[in-house]
Amino acid sequence: MTEKELKKLNRYQLLELLLIQTERADDLQQRLDALVQMVRLKKIQNGELGSIAAESLQVSGIFEAAQKAADLYLDAARVQASEIVQEAHRKAAEIVAQAEENATIATIHHDFRNL
Secondary structure, three states, rough: OOOHHHHOOOOOHHHHHHHHHHHHHHHHHHHHHHHHHHHHHHHOOOOHHHHHHHHHHHHHHHHHHHHHHHHHHHHHHHHHHHHHHHHHHHHHHHHHHHHHHHHHHHHHHHHHHOO
């Protein structure tokens, strides 16, 4: 999804997208954990205990990279959500101001007619 497409999403859609991505990240984490466990068991069965440490370091690097990517994504989503909320507040203030102006004008017209 492009940045332009993300900007067009409303707050609910962004939160829904964030939830989907979080669930996806959790699912991938579980799959990765299972695969790591399978690799460890296979290494033990093959008597290659020394390479488990090397594999763990590689997996650790994968986890770190995945965490950094998730953090960046969440930060971007939070910024986007904040911008959307600020824009919504600005538009709401404009609508309220316009409604108040319209009410004032209507009151003046009503008072004028009653003279």
